[in-house]
Amino acid sequence: MPTSPNTPPNTAPNTSPTAAINPNTAPKGNAAIDYKARGLMLQRGGEELVLEKINDRFTVTANAKDQVPQLAHQVSAQVNAIRLPKMTEFVVPAGDRDAAMKTMRQSDAVKYASHVYQFKNDPASRIYLTDRLTVQFVPALKPDAIEAITKPLGMTLVKAIAGLPNAFVFEVSKTSPENPVKIANVLIQRPDVMVAEPNIVVETQPHYRPKDPQYPKQWHLNHTGGEELTLGSHVFAELAWDITRGSRSIVVAVTDDGMDLTHPDFQGMGKIVSPRDFKGKDFLPLPEDADENHGTACAGVAVAEENGSSGVGIAPGCALMPIRTTGYLDDDSMEELFDWCVARGAAVISCSWGPSAVYFPLSLRQNNAVTRAATMGRRGKGCIIVFAAGNANRPTDGVINESGWERNAIAGPTRWLGGFTVHPDVITVSACTSLSTKAAYSNWGAQVSVCAPSNNAPPGVGLPELGYVATPPEVNVYLPGKGIVTTDRMGSDGYDPGDTTPDSGPAAFGGTSSACPLVAGVAALVLSANSRLTAREVRQILEQSADKIVDANPDPQFGFQKGTYEKNGRSDWFGYGKVNAANAVKMAIKRRMAVSFTPGRLLTAQSSSEQAIPDNDPQGLTAAVQIAEAVLVQDISVTIDIDHGYLGDLEISIVAPSGEAVLLQGRTLGVKKKLQTTYSMTTTPALQLLLGVGTQGQWQLQVVDAIAGDTGTLRSWQLKLGV
Numbered sequence: 001m002p003t004s005p006n007t008p009p010n011t012a013p014n015t016s017p018t019a020a021i022n023p024n025t026a027p028k029g030n031a032a033i034d035y036k037a038r039g040l041m042l043q044r045g046g047e048e049l050v051l052e053k054i055n056d057r058f059t060v061t062a063n064a065k066d067q068v069p070q071l072a073h074q075v076s077a078q079v080n081a082i083r084l085p086k087m088t089e090f091v092v093p094a095g096d097r098d099a100a101m102k103t104m105r106q107s108d109a110v111k112y113a114s115h116v117y118q119f120k121n122d123p124a125s126r127i128y129l130t131d132r133l134t135v136q137f138v139p140a141l142k143p144d145a146i147e148a149i150t151k152p153l154g155m156t157l158v159k160a161i162a163g164l165p166n167a168f169v170f171e172v173s174k175t176s177p178e179n180p181v182k183i184a185n186v187l188i189q190r191p192d193v194m195v196a197e198p199n200i201v202v203e204t205q206p207h208y209r210p211k212d213p214q215y216p217k218q219w220h221l222n223h224t225g226g227e228e229l230t231l232g233s234h235v236f237a238e239l240a241w242d243i244t245r246g247s248r249s250i251v252v253a254v255t256d257d258g259m260d261l262t263h264p265d266f267q268g269m270g271k272i273v274s275p276r277d278f279k280g281k282d283f284l285p286l287p288e289d290a291d292e293n294h295g296t297a298c299a300g301v302a303v304a305e306e307n308g309s310s311g312v313g314i315a316p317g318c319a320l321m322p323i324r325t326t327g328y329l330d331d332d333s334m335e336e337l338f339d340w341c342v343a344r345g346a347a348v349i350s351c352s353w354g355p356s357a358v359y360f361p362l363s364l365r366q367n368n369a370v371t372r373a374a375t376m377g378r379r380g381k382g383c384i385i386v387f388a389a390g391n392a393n394r395p396t397d398g399v400i401n402e403s404g405w406e407r408n409a410i411a412g413p414t415r416w417l418g419g420f421t422v423h424p425d426v427i428t429v430s431a432c433t434s435l436s437t438k439a440a441y442s443n444w445g446a447q448v449s450v451c452a453p454s455n456n457a458p459p460g461v462g463l464p465e466l467g468y469v470a471t472p473p474e475v476n477v478y479l480p481g482k483g484i485v486t487t488d489r490m491g492s493d494g495y496d497p498g499d500t501t502p503d504s505g506p507a508a509f510g511g512t513s514s515a516c517p518l519v520a521g522v523a524a525l526v527l528s529a530n531s532r533l534t535a536r537e538v539r540q541i542l543e544q545s546a547d548k549i550v551d552a553n554p555d556p557q558f559g560f561q562k563g564t565y566e567k568n569g570r571s572d573w574f575g576y577g578k579v580n581a582a583n584a585v586k587m588a589i590k591r592r593m594a595v596s597f598t599p600g601r602l603l604t605a606q607s608s609s610e611q612a613i614p615d616n617d618p619q620g621l622t623a624a625v626q627i628a629e630a631v632l633v634q635d636i637s638v639t640i641d642i643d644h645g646y647l648g649d650l651e652i653s654i655v656a657p658s659g660e661a662v663l664l665q666g667r668t669l670g671v672k673k674k675l676q677t678t679y680s681m682t683t684t685p686a687l688q689l690l691l692g693v694g695t696q697g698q699w700q701l702q703v704v705d706a707i708a709g710d711t712g713t714l715r716s717w718q719l720k721l722g723v
Contacts, residue, residue, distance in 0.1 A: 300487025455510025483508025644712025657697025
């Protein structure tokens with residue numbers, strides 16, 4: 001491998017069947033009922049809770065469990081892996097939901113079909129509606145009167161509720177005129193009904209903890225403190241797992257050396273997808289050499305199955321595409337590698353390797369192979385491509401005055417360039433420690449997107465052909481920080497005689513090699529929560545949801561300090577911060593469930609004065625406009641006019657007065673020289689993150705020219721805010 005509600009009755013009971021199906025005949029109060037609104041009002045514990053329908057899923061209760069696959073096939077639905085009592089969740093394109101539900105309700109094989117709901121303003125919630133409801137009548141109401149009320153509503157008595165007088169569980173049927181939510185709202189209007197509640201299913205809330213025996217040692221996923229553990233230095237996996245533990249439809253390609261696919265952590269229905277061994281030229285990418293341990297550990301960090309056997313990956317429910325690379329970075333190998341991932345449906349591609357060369361610009365074909373995967377994969381949404389920054393404590397792209405190398409192999413001003421790590425479509429990952437500090441070995445620079453927890457160790461770089469491992473100057477101080485517990489080769493093979501790596505000692509796993517698949521796994525969780533996101537949107541979510549850890553310590557090799565953040569929110573050591581799986585998944589859900597607003601009026605501000613864009617300047621150009629009125633954003637668009645010699649050099653962001661920033665344009669415009677466009681919530685979904693922020697204050701457009709040579713001008717820009 002290259003380097004690396006109840007009100008007492010106040011009138012006599014009304015037993016009229018007509019009253020039972022027309023709540024306006026006996027309302028509690030004088031207001032008429034808005035049927036549509038009442039259909040989204042949940043009676044619960046004496047309160048009315050507002051529901052919202054989720055637009056891409058519904059539940060089906062089949063007459064027989066073995067009918068579910070055929071029913072799903074009938075409406076082209078994906079069966080969600082979540083286990084619900086007596087019902088199955090079907091996922092379909094949002095526009096197909098109502099037609100699919102109609103088909104299911106007409107099927108003789110289906111007992112009951114229902115929308116899936118969420119509580120209003122709680123997009124992470126999931127409310128599953130059963131075909132049952134609980135009704136408590138006034139004590140004086142007789143059985144025949146109860147039947148007269150419930151029969152026209154298609155309600156069948158299931159049982160009386162012990163300990164509650166005149167309280168019963170009913171079941172609705174296909175003859176029922178409405179679903180249990182609406183029926184409950186019909187019944188609760190009656191003076192002879194004390195309680196009417198649909199029986200809903202909600203997942204339990206205790207933060208999810210895997211039962212795998214090594215999980216308590218996997219501090220990088222979740223911990224509550226301890227020796228060499230700073231609070232918050234993990235990725236908040238348990239909070240993320242409360243929402244999703246990953247979907248088998250999301251495939252993570254781990255491209256590395258051989259992987260021990262006999263390990264229990266890689267077993268399970270649908271776990272392995274399209275394996276490939278480019279080195280052995282077959283389809284069984286197992287380790288063949290004694291030192292082929294790296295791939296097994298990396299794959300475990302990302303997707304090790306939750307099965308109670310050893311440890312767990314950050315995205316245990318996702319699938320693994322194990323790929324054993326050739327170990328070389330020639331054009332053909334790189335094309336074959338990335339094309340395989342695209343053709344076989346990889347959503348995320350994890351690459352814990354890099355060139356065994358100090359300076360390595362990508363060839364045209366290598367650059368194109370990455371670009372194609374990042375733009376054409378996932379049916380045009382793009383594969384998320386994640387690369388390890390490297391372990392030499394050197395810049396991803398920059399000059400170091402080198403000295404101290406054996407045989408003076410590297411000396412004087414030397415430019416380091418990682419090739420893949422500077423590609424604009426790549427998420428480059430650096431490493432931080434269990435103490436939320438920079439890992440001493442981690443490469444750094446302007447191209448780092450985020451960091452992730454790993455071990456700590458002296459800097460080192462693999463230059464085996466020169467016989468070098470250590471990267472001078474030598475680091476002799478103690479470097480605190482725990483190692484990563486992950487999947488290891490079975491038996492005596494691997495880093496350690498056990499089947500997982502230890503969290504300390506020489507066999508501990510780490511490096512940016514471990515940070516990389518951890519971020520890849522978080523990206524897979526993001527896609528599991530919202531598969532409609534593009535690769536660029538996933539990157540934005542990872543960056544915008546990251547934790548801004550700070551390290552004020554000087555670098556142990558060079559003495560400089562890069563552990564704080566510039567005004568653009570970036571740190572050369574940590575990128576936009578430490579990846580936070582919970583924040584990222586919640587943000588993905590928020591984008592999926594974002595509601596379109598209809599603004600009442602527009603606030604407009606414009607800057608028409610031409611301004612030069614500084615060349616090769618990470619601070620870039622900041623152009624500001626002022627909004628005086630203090631209201632909340634309901635819609636937003638940004639119109640830009642730029643001339644530039646090479647627009648592919650530019651990154652463009654909008655920053656709200658609150659400080660929240662959204663990347664409008666990454667470095668994807670290539671050789672174009674003229675940019676006249678409008679970024680709206682339709683074309684740039686990331687702008688939805690600014691819904692609800694305050695309008696008053698200074699709005700800034702930031703334009704960064706990241707590459708030397710070509711220059712340009714911001715001619716004008718305009719901000720429109722719907723309020």
